[in-house]
Structure formats: C-alpha cells, structure tokens
Amino acid sequence: MPRHPRLDPLADRYAARTHGMKTSEIRALFSVVSRPEVVSLAGGMPAVTALPLDAVGSMIGELVSGMGAQTLQYGSGQGDPRLRERICDVMALEGITDASPSEVVVTVGSQQGLDLVTRVFCDPGDVVLAEGPSYVGALGVFQAAEARVRHVPMDDDGLIPEALEQALLECRANGDRVKFLYTVPNYHNPGGVTLSEPRRQAIVDIADRYDLLVIEDNPYGLLGFDREPMRALRARDAQRVVYLGSFSKTFSPGLRVGWVLAPLAVREKLVLATEAQVLCPPSLTQYAVARYLDTQPWREQIKLFTELYRERRDATLESLDALMPPGTTWTRPDGGFYVWLKLPNGLDSKLMQPRAVNAHVAYVPGIGFYADGSGREHMRLSYCYPEPDQIREGVRRLARVIEAELDLHSTFDAVDTGSFRAVGRPVPTHTAETLVGPANSDRSEDPRA
Amino acid sequence: MPRHPRLDPLADRYAARTHGMKTSEIRALFSVVSRPEVVSLAGGMPAVTALPLDAVGSMIGELVSGMGAQTLQYGSGQGDPRLRERICDVMALEGITDASPSEVVVTVGSQQGLDLVTRVFCDPGDVVLAEGPSYVGALGVFQAAEARVRHVPMDDDGLIPEALEQALLECRANGDRVKFLYTVPNYHNPGGVTLSEPRRQAIVDIADRYDLLVIEDNPYGLLGFDREPMRALRARDAQRVVYLGSFSKTFSPGLRVGWVLAPLAVREKLVLATEAQVLCPPSLTQYAVARYLDTQPWREQIKLFTELYRERRDATLESLDALMPPGTTWTRPDGGFYVWLKLPNGLDSKLMQPRAVNAHVAYVPGIGFYADGSGREHMRLSYCYPEPDQIREGVRRLARVIEAELDLHSTFDAVDTGSFRAVGRPVPTHTAETLVGPANSDRSEDPRA
Ligand SMILES: Cc1ncc(COP(=O)(O)O)c(C=O)c1O
Ligand SMILES: Cc1ncc(COP(=O)(O)O)c(C=O)c1O
Numbered sequence: 061m062p063r064h065p066r067l068d069p070l071a072d073r074y075a076a077r078t079h080g081m082k083t084s085e086i087r088a089l090f091s092v093v094s095r096p097e098v099v100s101l102a103g104g105m106p107a108v109t110a111l112p113l114d115a116v117g118s119m120i121g122e123l124v125s126g127m128g129a130q131t132l133q134y135g136s137g138q139g140d141p142r143l144r145e146r147i148c149d150v151m152a153l154e155g156i157t158d159a160s161p162s163e164v165v166v167t168v169g170s171q172q173g174l175d176l177v178t179r180v181f182c183d184p185g186d187v188v189l190a191e192g193p194s195y196v197g198a199l200g201v202f203q204a205a206e207a208r209v210r211h212v213p214m215d216d217d218g219l220i221p222e223a224l225e226q227a228l229l230e231c232r233a234n235g236d237r238v239k240f241l242y243t244v245p246n247y248h249n250p251g252g253v254t255l256s257e258p259r260r261q262a263i264v265d266i267a268d269r270y271d272l273l274v275i276e277d278n279p280y281g282l283l284g285f286d287r288e289p290m291r292a293l294r295a296r297d298a299q300r301v302v303y304l305g306s307f308s309k310t311f312s313p314g315l316r317v318g319w320v321l322a323p324l325a326v327r328e329k330l331v332l333a334t335e336a337q338v339l340c341p342p343s344l345t346q347y348a349v350a351r352y353l354d355t356q357p358w359r360e361q362i363k364l365f366t367e368l369y370r371e372r373r374d375a376t377l378e379s380l381d382a383l384m385p386p387g388t389t390w391t392r393p394d395g396g397f398y399v400w401l402k403l404p405n406g407l408d409s410k411l412m413q414p415r416a417v418n419a420h421v422a423y424v425p426g427i428g429f430y431a432d433g434s435g436r437e438h439m440r441l442s443y444c445y446p447e448p449d450q451i452r453e454g455v456r457r458l459a460r461v462i463e464a465e466l467d468l469h470s471t472f473d474a475v476d477t478g479s480f481r482a483v484g485r486p487v488p489t490h491t492a493e494t495l496v497g498p499a500n501s502d503r504s505e506d507p508r509a
Numbered sequence: 510m511p512r513h514p515r516l517d518p519l520a521d522r523y524a525a526r527t528h529g530m531k532t533s534e535i536r537a538l539f540s541v542v543s544r545p546e547v548v549s550l551a552g553g554m555p556a557v558t559a560l561p562l563d564a565v566g567s568m569i570g571e572l573v574s575g576m577g578a579q580t581l582q583y584g585s586g587q588g589d590p591r592l593r594e595r596i597c598d599v600m601a602l603e604g605i606t607d608a609s610p611s612e613v614v615v616t617v618g619s620q621q622g623l624d625l626v627t628r629v630f631c632d633p634g635d636v637v638l639a640e641g642p643s644y645v646g647a648l649g650v651f652q653a654a655e656a657r658v659r660h661v662p663m664d665d666d667g668l669i670p671e672a673l674e675q676a677l678l679e680c681r682a683n684g685d686r687v688k689f690l691y692t693v694p695n696y697h698n699p700g701g702v703t704l705s706e707p708r709r710q711a712i713v714d715i716a717d718r719y720d721l722l723v724i725e726d727n728p729y730g731l732l733g734f735d736r737e738p739m740r741a742l743r744a745r746d747a748q749r750v751v752y753l754g755s756f757s758k759t760f761s762p763g764l765r766v767g768w769v770l771a772p773l774a775v776r777e778k779l780v781l782a783t784e785a786q787v788l789c790p791p792s793l794t795q796y797a798v799a800r801y802l803d804t805q806p807w808r809e810q811i812k813l814f815t816e817l818y819r820e821r822r823d824a825t826l827e828s829l830d831a832l833m834p835p836g837t838t839w840t841r842p843d844g845g846f847y848v849w850l851k852l853p854n855g856l857d858s859k860l861m862q863p864r865a866v867n868a869h870v871a872y873v874p875g876i877g878f879y880a881d882g883s884g885r886e887h888m889r890l891s892y893c894y895p896e897p898d899q900i901r902e903g904v905r906r907l908a909r910v911i912e913a914e915l916d917l918h919s920t921f922d923a924v925d926t927g928s929f930r931a932v933g934r935p936v937p938t939h940t941a942e943t944l945v946g947p948a949n950s951d952r953s954e955d956p957r958a
Contacts, residue, residue: 121570
C-alpha cells in the first residue's frame with residue numbers, strides 16, 4: 061500500500077523526549093574528521109593498541125572454548141558475581157573498602173549506568189546539578205529523561221563548593237526538585253581538572269546538609285600521572301553517593317563493561333531497570349573482563365597507559381605553551397585525556413571549526429558540553445589517541461587557525477578571561493563564571509566524546 | 510556522617526516510573542528453581558551447548574588477536590556496518606528483500622531495541638496494543654515507559670484481526686493515544702502460536718486503514734519445525750512496520766546482539782536514543798557475530814537447533830497428551846520454545862507454584878504475561894533447555910501436582926475453557942476471551958523469560 065511519502069510520516073507521534081534529540085552538526089563533520097590527513101584532537105578514544113592484543117585474544121578464545129556454554133548464555137541482570145567481586149577490589153584502590161558485590165550492578169559501559177540512575181530518579185522537569193562544562197554523554201542522558209540541567213561552575217580545583225551551595229539555595233527558592241548532583245571529580249571530561257582533597261569533604265558535607273544525592277562518575281580515577289588515586293567521594297559517604305565506574309579507559313571500551321555501586325535499595329531498582337532495558341549485560345564481555353583481572357597484569361597495564369598519556373599530555377601542553385597566541389588559556393590536567401581551552405578575544409570555537417578542519421585539525425567545540433548554549437569560546441582538546449608528533453602538528457595547525465581568526469577579527473578588541481587558570485603567555489585574571497540552564501543536545505562528532 | 514538508617518532513605522525521590530517496578534515473587538523462587546533436582550520448564554534459555562564451542566572460541570580469539578584494536582575500541586552508535594549488511598542477508602530469509610544496512614540499528618539484544626522504540630514513541634499514558642498474553646520483557650519495557658497496555662486476544666492462528674480492529678475503535682472512542690501494536694507473529698512467547706498467512710495481510714491492512722504503527726518482534730522466526738520461514742509483516746509494509754531481530758535464539762544470547770530495522774527517520778531517532786543509553790553496542794560481540802555469519806555454517810546450525818527443539822517439543826506434547834488430567838488444555842507450537850497451558854477447573858497457577866516447586870518442577874505462572882492480572886489459570890512451559898527425558902519427568906511431576914490440586918478442589922465444579930485449541934483429553938469448546946488493562950510488572954524468575 062504505497063502512500064505519498066512525506067518527509068517523516070511519523071513526525072506527529074514521537075514522544076516528547078524525542079523532539080529534544082538533535083543530530084549534532086559536529087557528527088556531520090565526522091567523515092571529514094576521520095580522514096587520515098586530519099589530526100583529530102576531538103575523539104576520546106583510548107589507546108587500546110597499547111594492550112597486549114595477542115594475550116587478550118588467546119585469553120578470550122580460551123574462555124569460550126573452556127566455558128562456552130556460560131559465556132554464550134544469558135546471565136543475571138545484575139551481572140556476573142565473580143566480576144562484581146573483582147570490581148570491589150578495583151574500587152578499593154580509591155579508598156572504597158566497604159563495598160559489597162551485592163551493591164554492584166554491571167552495566168553496558170558506565171553510560172548505561174548513568175542512564176539507569178537517571179531513569180530511576182528523574183521525572184520530566186526535575187533538576188540535575190552538573191559541572192559547567194559537563195560530559196556530553198551525561199547531558200544526552202539528562203535530556204532524554206527530560207530533566208533540566210543547572211550548571212555549577214568549576215575552577216582549577218574542580219567544582220566550587222560555594223557555588224554548589226548557592227545553586228542548591230536558588231533551586232530551593234525556585235521550588236525546583238533537585239534529584240542529584242552529577243560530578244566527575246577526577247580528570248574531568250572536558251575540564252581536565254580534579255576536585256581537590258578539601259573540596260571533596262566540603263561537597264560531602266554539603267550533600268549531607270542539603271540531603272543531596274551525589275552521582276560520582278569516575279572513569280578516569282586510576283589514570284593520574286603524578287600521584288596515587290584520590291579518595292573517592294563514595295569512600296566518604298556510602299549512603300548519599302552513587303558511584304559509576306568503567307573499564308573503558310583502564311582496559312577496553314569495546315567490551316562496554318561498566319558498573320554502578322549503590323545502596324541496596326537503589327541497587328534493587330537499578331536491576332529492575334536494567335532488566336527492562338537490556339535483560340542482562342553481555343556474558344562474554346563480563347567474563348573477559350573478570351578473566352583479564354584474574355590473569356593479566358592489569359595494574360602494570362594501567363601504569364603503561366598513564367605513561368603513554370602523560371607523554372601525550374606533555375606534548376600537548378608544551379606545544380600549547382610554545383605556540384598559542386596571547387589571550388588563549390587552558391587547563392593543565394595531571395591525569396585523564398583532556399585539556400579545556402579558552403580562545404582569546406571572544407572567538408567562537410564552533411564558527412571556527414570548519415576552518416580548523418580545512419587546516420586539518422579537529423577539536424570539539426565547547427558548546428557541546430553545556431546544556432544552555434554556553435561554551436562558545438571554549439574547546440576540548442583530547443590527547444589520548446594521537447601520537448605526540450601528531451599532537452604537536454595538530455596544535456601547530458590549531459594555533460595558526462586561531463591566529464588567522466584573530467587577524468580577521470582584529471577590529472574587535474574584547475579582552476576576556478575565564479575561571480580556569482590561564483597558562484597562555486599573557487598574565488591572566490580570574491573571574492568566576494556561573495553557567496546555568498536547560499537542555500540542548502549538541503554532541504561531539506561520534507559517541508566517543 | 511552516619512544517620513539513623515531508614516528502610517530506604519531515598520524512597521521519596523524516585524521517578525514515577527520507578528514506583529511501578531516490582532520485584533517478582535517468582536524471582537524469589539529462582540534459587541530454588543535452579544537446584545539440580547528441579548526440572549525447570551520455566552526459563553527461556555536457548556540450548557547453547559549445541560554450538561561448536563571450540564570453533565566459536567578460536568574464531569573469537571583470532572578476531573581479537575587479528576584485529577584487536579577494533580574489537581576492543583568504541584564503535585559507532587548505529588553498529589558495525591559489516592554486521593548490518595549481514596543482518597540484511599538474514600532478514601531476506603523472511604522475505605525482507607528491500608532492507609538497507611542504513612536502516613538497521615544494532616542493539617544490546619532485541620530487548621534494547623524494544624526499549625529504544627518505546628522510548629522514542631511513548632509518553633506516559635500512551636497506549637500500546639499487545640497480544641494477550643504477551644512477552645514479559647515487553648511488558649517490563651512498557652511499564653518503564655509508563656505506557657498503558659491494552660491486550661488483544663489471540664487464538665491458534667495468532668492475533669485476531671477483528672479483535673485488533675475492535676480495540677482500535679474502542680481506543681479511538683476513549684480518546685486514547687495508541688502509539689503502536691506490539692506483536693510477536695512467530696512461535697509466540699508465551700503463546701506458542703503463529704500468525705497465519707491470511708491474518709498477516711489482514712493486520713497490515715488494518716494498520717494501513719487505521720494509520721497504526723506495528724512493532725514486529727521476531728526472535729524465533731527461523732526456528733520453525735516443519736516449514737520455511739513465513740513472510741514477515743515488514744516484508745509487506747516497509748513504512749508502517751518496525752522490525753526487531755535477535756541472534757539470541759539462532760546463535761547466542763550471551764553476546765547480546767539484536768537489531769531494529771526501521772524507516773530512516775525513525776532509525777535516526779533510534780541512533781540518538783541508543784547513543785544516550787549505551788554510547789554504542791559492544792564491538793567485540795558485534796564482530797563475533799559478523800565473523801560467525803561469515804565463516805561458520807550458521808544455516809546448518811539453525812537446522813540443528815530446530816531439530817533439537819522439535820524433539821523437545823515432541824517430548825512435551827506427547828507427555829502432556831498422555832498425562833494431563835481432563836480439562837487441561839494447551840497450544841501445539843510448530844516452532845520456537847513455548848507451550849501455553851490452561852489449567853482445568855479454574856485452578857490458579859500462581860497459588861499452585863510452591864507445590865510444584867516442592868514436587869521439583871517449575872513453570873512460569875500466566876499472570877506474568879498480562880499487564881492486567883489476567884492469566885491466573887495459565888502457565889508457560891518452556892521446552893528449549895531441558896533434555897527430552899527431563900521434560901517427560903517434569904510433565905509427569907506437573908500432572909501429579911495438578912491432579913492433587915484437583916482433588917483438593919474437588920468440591921468446586923467449575924468448567925472453563927479458553928480461546929486456544931484444547932488438545933487435552935476432554936472435548937473442548939471455544940470461547941474468545943478479551944483481556945484488557947493497565948500495567949503490572951510481574952516477572953519471571955530471571956530475566957531470561
Ligand atoms: C566522564 C565520562 N563518563 C562516562 C563515560 C562513558 O564511558 P563508558 O565507555 O564506560 O560508557 C565517559 C566516556 O568518555 C566519560 O568521559
Ligand atoms: C518475544 C521476545 N522478544 C524479545 C526477546 C529478547 O531477546 P534478546 O535476547 O534479543 O534481548 C525475547 C527473549 O526471550 C522474546 O521471547
């Protein structure tokens with residue numbers, strides 16, 4: 061029964077949440093960005109080639125031949141018990157010593173963990189507090205839940221406790237239902253900053269005073285360059301903090317194994333929610349991670365990863381120091397994958413992007429990391445994937461693009477600084493910027509943001 | 510900051526949808542059911558031990574050693590292009606010859622596919638039409654979306670078109686927003702029946718006349734015992750049918766690889782929704798399925814599976830014929846995993862369950878398959894997992910339990926028949942039963958329902 065085709069004959073029957081989902085203009089650039097001549101400082105893909113692929117391959121092969129029936133069969137919604145035990149061992153490295161495997165739910169990456177937590181807690185219109193900027197994938201989850209995001213500013217020491225308290229008071233005054241604070245305390249994506257030790261306690265104290273639930277999203281916690289892992293927020297408050305973990309950055313993102321650690325009552329809801337969503341996480345990938353933790357030198361592998369990322373971080377910062385035009389500022393991460401850069405003179409990173417791609421360098425424009433359209437002057441640079449030489453070449457190209465933009469805009473004379481430590485050539489000033497607002501869904505060029 | 514612990518200190522802040530999620534009393538029986546002395550006719554676990562585990566193991570091992578960087582890295586939200594091509598080949602077996610890989614989204618099992626479709630279309634309060642009984646996992650999805658389920662009756666030829674039209678008219682009269690019909694046309698879970706050829710056309714015609722979207726959930730279509738696969742609804746209407754497929758029953762459920770085939774505009778929404786939910790499906794499992802389809806005799810393996818299931822179906826039906834007390838009726842599946850049984854004299858399958866478990870046999874009570882508490886006299890028997898001898902023993906035990914119940918209830922004299930062909934010893938009568946209503950979330954003993 062062919063009909064006259066309309067553009068989308070079903071356009072009138074989508075759910076409300078679906079109308080908020082927008083295809084990113086950045087994703088449209090993806091095919092360009094993945095051309096070999098382009099240095100991509102855009103993606104957040106871990107350097108999996110540094111894994112011992114042969115060892116991992118034969119380990120997984122033996123797994124299937126040896127215990128195939130289990131690796132290929134349905135499993136429990138909560139996830140493999142043996143893996144949940146090993147996950148508790150991993151969390152102990154960040155001071156979480158009281159976690160029980162029964163409080164852990166294995167998820168399809170920590171992305172699914174965040175989606176489950178959000179589904180369990182958020183009705184449309186509820187408010188979520190989140191750093192500004194914030195992880196783009198989290199903004200997508202909140203938008204799909206029709207939650208409103210209120211950004212809380214950060215500085216070089218991470219989320220600012222006073223700003224959090226201020227936000228809570230304002231929400232209270234507005235009658236907003238704040239469901240939780242979503243925070244990435246370690247090597248923030250995209251901010252590159254880490255929550256300081258005193259602030260950790262301050263935030264837990266605020267959570268207690270305001271009866272605030274905290275979602276601690278921590279995929280990068282073990283990827284510090286200079287120090288032991290910091291003590292998790294969850295290690296300080298087991299009742300008020302729901303912790304999200306992931307093997308994506310410490311082992312492999314392609315296995316999609318993450319987890320949630322939550323108080324038992326919440327864990328029970330999460331299991332029901334995940335059963336309705338995916339029945340159970342893949343068995344094969346869960347067994348692969350458990351076996352990897354059991355038989356491979358995973359701590360040494362993490363060390364190897366961090367050495368590699370440190371080198372790339374160094375290449376990034378050295379090049380930025382050497383090449384960026386005056387007025388450009390950026391953060392100095394001591395772990396993780398990302399530098400957050402602020403353009404000089406009010407330049408707009410999104411408008412600049414096509415020219416950058418023409419010059420064969422790619423980044424993610426800052427607006428993708430805000431729910432309210434802020435971030436135009438910012439960009440995220442990822443140093444996790446390209447080799448140091450590529451990084452240096454990429455930063456060189458980027459510096460040239462920015463310089464050309466400055467020339468173009470030389471009639472303008474705006475001087476502007478941000479809240480992050482300015483490490484560019486000019487002497488910076490510090491101004492806290494508060495950035496607040498409802499959902500948009502600008503996304504990076506691919507889901508690996 | 511320890512507080513006086515309450516039962517669930519967060520009880521007041523869950524989302525509305527979360528309050529509808531209930532832990533199943535059946536899941537509580539799980540540990541009992543999985544005791545070796547219990548014959549479980551409850552679970553829907555495929556017979557994965559019939560797979561060539563060594564071959565699959567070395568295939569997957571080589572995959573990782575050979576192309577590890579890709580198998581362990583993030584992939585695209587829509588799924589691996591090569592796999593999507595092979596998925597189109599698989600669907601061609603059911604007459605879907607016009608599908609393009611660009612219309613396919615790979616999902617974490619077809620469960621996630623259904624969740625995504627439901628999220629994209631359903632606002633709270635929207636109505637979903639579904640067979641009565643219906644797949645328990647689908648009811649969980651609809652409940653999580655706060656959609657209302659209106660059951661449409663089936664008989665031995667599947668969904669009854671006149672009843673569908675009736676339901677649509679009633680919904681129209683009520684002002685209900687019907688978002689779609691969810692249907693399992695082949696070897697229905699739990700009904701065991703298959704939609705007849707003429708009814709397929711009738712349902713597509715109704716969909717066209719009423720501008721109805723149809724979600725065709727088809728995990729069992731290639732598992733017919735006696736005939737070639739039937740032509741999919743999607744093969745008859747590419748615009749109005751969204752098709753869900755799965756490798757869980759034809760290859761392995763533990764890999765969690767399913768898919769959605771949808772018109773491009775819908776597909777685009779589904780990709781945005783899955784990116785917000787899991788970023789991307791696991792790469793390793795997608796490559797494993799693609800490689801399996803490329804290098805292993807998968808059609809022969811499906812034949813082997815169906816022979817094995819046919820034997821088990823035979824054992825089930827022969828035992829039922831021989832042993833069930835008068836008044837008991839059941840369906841006669843010619844494919845798939847399930848028999849839908851109706852107890853005599855108004856017996857209640859859920860009340861009877863503890864006694865069945867005591868007698869070392871397990872089934873899923875019928876109420877789990879209705880959103881409105883119907884189904885008390887029914888139960889689902891799965892023959893997919895136990896060996897024929899176990900099945901015979903299980904049915905023997907079940908027959909004894911039913912007989913004992915009948916003795917117990919012998920004061921009652923109710924005679925009752927259902928809409929399914931009665932194949933028990935007594936002469937049946939046919940009465941169509943219409944079963945309608947809103948959500949409950951009674952679930953089977955584990956997610957593998
Ligand atoms: C802060 C943050 N949270 C969560 C994720 C998602 O990771 P996963 O691969 O575990 O879903 C990422 C990935 O980049 C991330 O940066
Ligand atoms: C009718 C039906 N749909 C969907 C599913 C879910 O299958 P998958 O493993 O692909 O998520 C099942 C599993 O039993 C089923 O019976």
